[in-house]
Amino acid sequence: MTLRQKNMKLDFPTKSVNNKAMKYWLMKSEPDVFSFEDLKSRPKKTEPWNGVRNYQARNFMRDEMKVGDLILFYHSSCDVPGIAGVAKVSSTPYPDTTQFDPKSDYFDPKATQEIPRWFLVDVSFEKDLKKFVSLEDLKRHSALSQMRLMQKGNRLSILPVTPEEFRFILKLGN
């Protein structure tokens, strides 16, 4: 299937501005710390995704994310975990400044300005879902059983999502 056909079949964009195939992501956040509503209430509806201290998750942001990629904003470690809304990648990667700040919880004594260890991207509000899609909802659909989120023991806070999974979940939320 060509990208054009894919674009016609899927009811959301599959190419970014630079004509590269878009990628889709799921990013976890504890709503007590930073929720989807918090993102929307930021001045530019944008937030640097700081505090990631896992190499795999860092590599996704540093090496694989492109401006315009779409994100399922996931609420974790809360009463009802699930997908609260849609966000997008809104910057290229740059060093997470909290690694340099001794007063920050995310301070990393091994990082230097010359050789930063942790990178992030900015994340911006994209759109609301009509309804919250709980983890329980996601588990009910066999179409999503292969999602990395569902795999036992997956603790990664940033996960790739396939276009098919992404579309399916958008439908659940609308």
Add this chain to the structure above:
DNA sequence: GCCAACGTTGGC
């Protein structure tokens, strides 16, 4: 390079 100990994640 191995691996035990330890810490964190996150659903339940």
Add this chain to the structure above:
DNA sequence: GCCAACGTTGGC
């Protein structure tokens, strides 16, 4: 609060 999973650390 429990605990499975698993990444990281550090001694050797």
